[in-house]
Amino acid sequence: MRELIRKLVETYGPSGDEEQIRAAIRAEVEPLADEIRVDPLGSLVVHKRGRGGGQRILLDAHMDEIGVMVSYIDEKGFARFTKIGGVFPLNCVGGRVRFADGRLGVIGIESKRDDPGRIPELSELFIDVGATSRDDCPVKVGDPAVFFRPFAVVEAGEHTRYVSKTMDDRIGCAILIETLRRLESTPHDLYLVFSVQEETTLSGARTSAYGIEPDLAIAVDVTGTGDTPESRPMAVKLGHGPAIKVQDRGMIAHPQVRDLLVERAEAAGIPYQMEVLEYGTTNAAAMQLVRAGVPSGCLSVPCRYIHSPSEMVDADDVENSVRLLLEVLTR
Numbered sequence: 001m002r003e004l005i006r007k008l009v010e011t012y013g014p015s016g017d018e019e020q021i022r023a024a025i026r027a028e029v030e031p032l033a034d035e036i037r038v039d040p041l042g043s044l045v046v047h048k049r050g051r052g053g054g055q056r057i058l059l060d061a062h063m064d065e066i067g068v069m070v071s072y073i074d075e076k077g078f079a080r081f082t083k084i085g086g087v088f089p090l091n092c093v094g095g096r097v098r099f100a101d102g103r104l105g106v107i108g109i110e111s112k113r114d115d116p117g118r119i120p121e122l123s124e125l126f127i128d129v130g131a132t133s134r135d136d137c138p139v140k141v142g143d144p145a146v147f148f149r150p151f152a153v154v155e156a157g158e159h160t161r162y163v164s165k166t167m168d169d170r171i172g173c174a175i176l177i178e179t180l181r182r183l184e185s186t187p188h189d190l191y192l193v194f195s196v197q198e199e200t201t202l203s204g205a206r207t208s209a210y211g212i213e214p215d216l217a218i219a220v221d222v223t224g225t226g227d228t229p230e231s232r233p234m235a236v237k238l239g240h241g242p243a244i245k246v247q248d249r250g251m252i253a254h255p256q257v258r259d260l261l262v263e264r265a266e267a268a269g270i271p272y273q274m275e276v277l278e279y280g281t282t283n284a285a286a287m288q289l290v291r292a293g294v295p296s297g298c299l300s301v302p303c304r305y306i307h308s309p310s311e312m313v314d315a316d317d318v319e320n321s322v323r324l325l326l327e328v329l330t331r
């Protein structure tokens with residue numbers, strides 16, 4: 001699974017420009033699907049027919065990632081930019097970004113600042129692509145780019161941790177693909193949705209869920225942890241099992257979905273944690289509000305340093321997420 005994760009996290013795919021990551025995922029799932037389509041907003045929908053007697057289940061993972069977009073190019077060829085999704089200036093300075101064609105840029109900061117120690121605004125940062133004038137600048141207004149940071153594995157004692165940009169939510173995409181690979185037979189009519197534009201508007205999952213009309217939907221995404229120095233208190237730790245969402249800032253998980261995940265984890269002896277997230281939300285918030293309402297919940301992968309170029313997840317949590325989804329699907 002490690003090579004799959006590497007491939008997915010290193011592939012380009014900011015919200016609104018998911019073509020490359022969609023092709024990469026499609027190559028992995030095509031041999032396993034009964035039917036595959038791209039819906040009108042660009043989400044990849046993979047249908048696996050059940051043997052009957054089950055429900056219509058939607059599993060979602062968003063394939064888009066946060067990034068930046070060029071908003072202005074000055075006469076010396078430096079690009080000003082705005083954000084795509086939740087980008088923090090603190091994580092930007094000195095970083096690198098990669099455009100759709102593979103071109104790299106470095107994020108610099110205005111050095112003539114009143115207080116050099118102050119956290120900058122995004123408007124004080126710029127992208128240097130090596131140009132010397134507006135005319136020879138190879139990027140243009142409206143071009144998106146993603147953060148650039150290769151996949152890495154860190155190991156200490158018993159623990160293996162994966163580190164990269166875009167664990168949010170390529171780790172969810174990897175978990176869905178791996179679940180599909182290991183799934184032998186299911187009574188349920190299964191739809192895997194690799195959705196677009198979660199980081200900006202949740203619109204991909206919203207429209208896909210409307211089209212699929214599922215009986216039950218589960219978003220697989222990352223959640224924060226409370227296990228780093230002086231962190232905001234939160235009862236989720238890396239390596240202590242997938243987290244089952246109770247609530248976040250955008251939704252309360254449907255009790256039926258929450259309890260189903262808890263029951264299956266208990267029965268199979270899979271470690272799990274309960275998630276109460278005090279900031280952010282995810283696709284389940286949008287999916288539960290389509291049509292007359294869809295019972296929706298989340299299986300969350302604990303992740304440190306979310307929306308930084310070095311998001312960290314635990315390998316055991318990833319494996320246990322796959323196991324838990326298989327428990328849900330095979331019964």
Ligand code: CO
Nearest residue numbers: 168169199307
């Ligand atoms: Co995110």
Ligand code: ZN
Nearest residue numbers: 168169221222
């Ligand atoms: Zn996410």
